[in-house]
Amino acid sequence: MNPQLSRRRFIKAVIASSVASASYTGLQSANAQDSSSGVVERLISLNINGRTRRVDVLPQETLAYTLRYKLGLTGTKLACNRGDCGACTVIVDGITRYSCSTLTHSVRSLEVQTVEGLQSADGTLHPVQQAFIDELSPQCGFCTPGQIMSTVALLNENPTPTREEARQALSGNLCRCGAYDHYLNGVMRASGQNS
Amino acid sequence: MSDYKHIGKDFVPPDITGKVTGKAKYAEDFRVDGMVFARMYTSPVAHGRVTNIDTSAAEAMAGVVGILTADDVPASEAPSAAILTNTPAYIGDPILAVAAEDEKTVEDALAAIKVDIEPLPFVTDPLDSLVSGGPDAREEGNVYSRSREGSGFKTVKWTSEQIDEFRAGKEPTGEFVNEWNYGDLEKGFADAKVIIEQPFVTTGYAHMSMEPRTAMAYWENGTCYVHGSAQSQSFWMPGLARMLGIEVKDLVLISENTGGGFGSKISAYPIAGLPGYFSKKIGRPVQLRVTREQEYYMGSARVGFQGWLKMGFAADGRATAADVFIIEDIGANATGGDASSAGGAISLVYDPASMRFRGVPVLTNTTPRGAQRGPGQNQIAAAMAPVMDKAARELGIDRLEIRRVNAVNNDTTVNEDQGPVTSAYMKEALDKGAVMFDWENRKNKAGQKGSKVRGIGIGQGYHSAGANGFDGLVRITPNGKIHLHSGVGNLGTYSFASTTRAAAEVLKCEWEDCVVHNGNSEANLPWNSYQAGSVSIFTQTRTNYVAAMDALEKMKQIAAETMGGEADDYDIDGKRIFNVETPEQGMSYGAIAARAIQLGGAYSGQTWPEDIHEITQRSVQNLAGSGLIGVAKDNLPRDGVIPGLACAFVEIELDLETGKYEILDYVGIAECGTVVHPQGLAQQMKGGAVWGMGMVGLERHVYDPQNGLPANVSYHQCGIPSYLDVPSVTRTGAVDIPDPQNPFGARGIGEPAMGCSVAALTSAISDALDGHMFGRTPVSADMIINHVTGGEQSFLPLQTNNF
Numbered sequence A: 001m002n003p004q005l006s007r008r009r010f011i012k013a014v015i016a017s018s019v020a021s022a023s024y025t026g027l028q029s030a031n032a033q034d035s036s037s038g039v040v041e042r043l044i045s046l047n048i049n050g051r052t053r054r055v056d057v058l059p060q061e062t063l064a065y066t067l068r069y070k071l072g073l074t075g076t077k078l079a080c081n082r083g084d085c086g087a088c089t090v091i092v093d094g095i096t097r098y099s100c101s102t103l104t105h106s107v108r109s110l111e112v113q114t115v116e117g118l119q120s121a122d123g124t125l126h127p128v129q130q131a132f133i134d135e136l137s138p139q140c141g142f143c144t145p146g147q148i149m150s151t152v153a154l155l156n157e158n159p160t161p162t163r164e165e166a167r168q169a170l171s172g173n174l175c176r177c178g179a180y181d182h183y184l185n186g187v188m189r190a191s192g193q194n195s
Numbered sequence B: 001m002s003d004y005k006h007i008g009k010d011f012v013p014p015d016i017t018g019k020v021t022g023k024a025k026y027a028e029d030f031r032v033d034g035m036v037f038a039r040m041y042t043s044p045v046a047h048g049r050v051t052n053i054d055t056s057a058a059e060a061m062a063g064v065v066g067i068l069t070a071d072d073v074p075a076s077e078a079p080s081a082a083i084l085t086n087t088p089a090y091i092g093d094p095i096l097a098v099a100a101e102d103e104k105t106v107e108d109a110l111a112a113i114k115v116d117i118e119p120l121p122f123v124t125d126p127l128d129s130l131v132s133g134g135p136d137a138r139e140e141g142n143v144y145s146r147s148r149e150g151s152g153f154k155t156v157k158w159t160s161e162q163i164d165e166f167r168a169g170k171e172p173t174g175e176f177v178n179e180w181n182y183g184d185l186e187k188g189f190a191d192a193k194v195i196i197e198q199p200f201v202t203t204g205y206a207h208m209s210m211e212p213r214t215a216m217a218y219w220e221n222g223t224c225y226v227h228g229s230a231q232s233q234s235f236w237m238p239g240l241a242r243m244l245g246i247e248v249k250d251l252v253l254i255s256e257n258t259g260g261g262f263g264s265k266i267s268a269y270p271i272a273g274l275p276g277y278f279s280k281k282i283g284r285p286v287q288l289r290v291t292r293e294q295e296y297y298m299g300s301a302r303v304g305f306q307g308w309l310k311m312g313f314a315a316d317g318r319a320t321a322a323d324v325f326i327i328e329d330i331g332a333n334a335t336g337g338d339a340s341s342a343g344g345a346i347s348l349v350y351d352p353a354s355m356r357f358r359g360v361p362v363l364t365n366t367t368p369r370g371a372q373r374g375p376g377q378n379q380i381a382a383a384m385a386p387v388m389d390k391a392a393r394e395l396g397i398d399r400l401e402i403r404r405v406n407a408v409n410n411d412t413t414v415n416e417d418q419g420p421v422t423s424a425y426m427k428e429a430l431d432k433g434a435v436m437f438d439w440e441n442r443k444n445k446a447g448q449k450g451s452k453v454r455g456i457g458i459g460q461g462y463h464s465a466g467a468n469g470f471d472g473l474v475r476i477t478p479n480g481k482i483h484l485h486s487g488v489g490n491l492g493t494y495s496f497a498s499t500t501r502a503a504a505e506v507l508k509c510e511w512e513d514c515v516v517h518n519g520n521s522e523a524n525l526p527w528n529s530y531q532a533g534s535v536s537i538f539t540q541t542r543t544n545y546v547a548a549m550d551a552l553e554k555m556k557q558i559a560a561e562t563m564g565g566e567a568d569d570y571d572i573d574g575k576r577i578f579n580v581e582t583p584e585q586g587m588s589y590g591a592i593a594a595r596a597i598q599l600g601g602a603y604s605g606q607t608w609p610e611d612i613h614e615i616t617q618r619s620v621q622n623l624a625g626s627g628l629i630g631v632a633k634d635n636l637p638r639d640g641v642i643p644g645l646a647c648a649f650v651e652i653e654l655d656l657e658t659g660k661y662e663i664l665d666y667v668g669i670a671e672c673g674t675v676v677h678p679q680g681l682a683q684q685m686k687g688g689a690v691w692g693m694g695m696v697g698l699e700r701h702v703y704d705p706q707n708g709l710p711a712n713v714s715y716h717q718c719g720i721p722s723y724l725d726v727p728s729v730t731r732t733g734a735v736d737i738p739d740p741q742n743p744f745g746a747r748g749i750g751e752p753a754m755g756c757s758v759a760a761l762t763s764a765i766s767d768a769l770d771g772h773m774f775g776r777t778p779v780s781a782d783m784i785i786n787h788v789t790g791g792e793q794s795f796l797p798l799q800t801n802n803f
Helices: A007-016 A063-070 A127-134 A144-157 A163-169 A180-190 B016-021 B103-112 B126-130 B160-167 B185-190 B236-244 B270-282 B292-298 B338-349 B377-395 B399-405 B426-437 B501-506 B536-563 B589-599 B614-623 B678-697 B752-768 B781-789
Strands: A043-048 A051-056 A089-092 A095-098 A111-113 B036-042 B048-054 B064-069 B094-100 B114-119 B143-145 B152-154 B178-182 B194-202 B215-220 B223-227 B251-254 B286-288 B304-313 B319-329 B355-362 B452-464 B471-476 B482-485 B514-517 B570-573 B576-579 B586-588 B628-633 B643-655 B661-671 B731-734
Touching (some): A051 A063, A089 A144, A127 A180, A144 A180, A144 B016, B036 B103, B094 B103, B094 B270, B178 B338, B185 B355, B215 B270, B223 B270, B236 B270, B270 B286, B304 B338, B338 B355, B338 B377, B377 B452, B377 B752, B399 B426, B399 B452, B426 B643, B426 B661, B426 B731, B536 B570, B536 B628, B586 B589, B589 B628, B614 B628, B643 B752
Parallel strands (some): A043 A111, B036 B286, B223 B251, B319 B355
Antiparallel strands (some): A089 A095, A089 A111, B036 B094, B048 B114, B178 B355, B215 B223, B643 B661
């Protein structure tokens, strides 16, 4: 390698690394749009876990941002904030969605379910939550809410999946601890097939 | 073992319900009134000097509350990392931070900051720096050596011929800076019937913990409160306090849950101190959010190796000599030490009669390195496994047998000083795994169907897995509850809770009557070890044991003082202490605790042992008078290396047309003494297996050598294994023979759980390709195709951090 840095190379480096200083917040399009444009109504109603929530939402705000920072539903996790890992998975009208990559305004008329909406009012855990405890599925737990939401959506559609079907259905949820085997055990137990 | 009430039994860890309900709080889930949002401006160049910073436009923006630069934080001497720097040494090195009332404003402010940087030479591959005339990653030199005799920069250059010969697989002849040896190496090779030489590369790669290192801090009455993503709990305190320039007593660390660490969060890392300084400067609580991209730039990464090894074996397979030379990529902050640990692992796992280690730690302008799950041990596992296989083939002995004859056992001596091990049963682990995997039948079934070939492999993993000298603290309150105070970090292994069960075991109490206190230094926690190096299980079962024994002794003394007789007349069971001769004469745990408060003194924490750490002392002071206090430093005997061991067997099916392979079966066996928490052990073994599969086939750093840019800054680009990259079922087992130097016989396992997978999978890939040795991780599909078709590889031999 040539140790001499040419001016051209230096400029190229700066251009190429502009992403290095760009940070994603959940308002990632905030800088591209003026939030004061006023075209979109900001005070909207959302259906979150069966309850209507009135919330002030910027036009470019993601659902993960709204859930975590406007509604205090911090069970939905942000690990990559770019649709790469599934930690922010929620269920929208029965379908799993990466909430980091979903604009809040796009779910205004839809039913949003988060991990906080699974437990019964009397405190009884959802069968998936209980199965994940029984199988010691989580390790660090950061990806767990996403794994749970993907499992709930799977079992709603397919109550007795094969292990391979579960593996495919959860493949959009990364786990750095590598707890995949224990998560699949949890899915099988939750579906009444044990493991 | 079967007599234990808690040890060796599964339980519901107290934090798991929060993890499945979303109620578990991680650092970024906390917000306080008045909190502002901070972001970092990080270096866009790989090496440079800041000549001007213009924050005027940012500061003029409504909502911007402050700027923090390197002038506001303590300077650090190169190559150590600073919180903020004016001499960035890698792309992503933090230069300044800005804070604002809301997240949009802070992003806008960041974009308005102008920083002029004079670029300096940089390097991303150690060999490009080592060659004569090559750039140095630091102005002070290109090598940084740490040793007991002294640490410092050096400039080490090899001739281009020496580099070329090294790349060609010959023994390196260039200058080295670290060396140790034992035995007669010359005689060892003379005694060998087979000698194998092999160059190797293991590329560094990111830790990729799911939780970014977001942190929040604020000050109240001179105390700094920090919500951080910490791998350890008590162990973080002195370092973080030092970084903040305060005493430990003036720091509160809250780290209830941590989204993974894997070595990257063992001690307080520099940016954990940033919110504290920023908060002090602007008088507001500050949350620093760290993005996923920033995690890749300045998070941390495994040390990369470029090395050469030569092994000699006698006719019966015994290793007679090992000669290893490792150039390690220690990033810009000279964090590493992996190479010597790799040498240590060779000495223990393969037990050569003689050995020499030589190394050169080379600085590069890449992501800071740090300990990563089996630092050194697990890289060398990849290089060694195919070498063992090749030796077995050349000697005409079974691949399992060559590992059995060299297996570490109770009489093995290890490392440079050839010291003892506390205990070791690798042969038993191999035998158990061979039965579970059905090695005898499967080893003869290799074959090819169409383009698919089968390969089977064996691997061994090791890491020293224990420490001593830390404190334990338990408390019994008048309501009969047993309070187990754990200063262990909650990084996802459940060891913060499983180790407290040692105290529950001694106190013969029900788990339902126990309350575990952890995750917040205000919860009065004892001084405990780092949660790294697979140490927690060995170390903290000992601390819980000594604390509970102290509590038990005090209970007996109080019983004697209250009911007459001698302390030894009493025993415990069924939540009461009673006279052994007249069992009806007794007191409940609650009554004993109330009596301890009445009697005061050491019984209820008014006094404490002199040898406990100041953190434990303060906790005891805070708890004094609230119950019976059991507190002690672990002064139990400990002599020798405490080996965490594991072995694995794997079968793959490799497609010669696509270069891809599928892992058909995986068996991992733990040799970690007594099993403390079966489900937790299985989790570690299976998670470790996934990590090994990632290292062998997927994970790597890639840098643009023209600009020093990291080219992969997302999970999938970096190759984190997904559900579809690993088998859906992995099988595990354990030897379960107690270690004599732990009261319950336990040792740790987290790192060997990965090393055995690394070794077994490289062994299986080599087996599928008729013993071919790539001498490189990761092994990509392209590499396999190039090999099968006889084509050239797309990189120079020993090149690293490359596409």
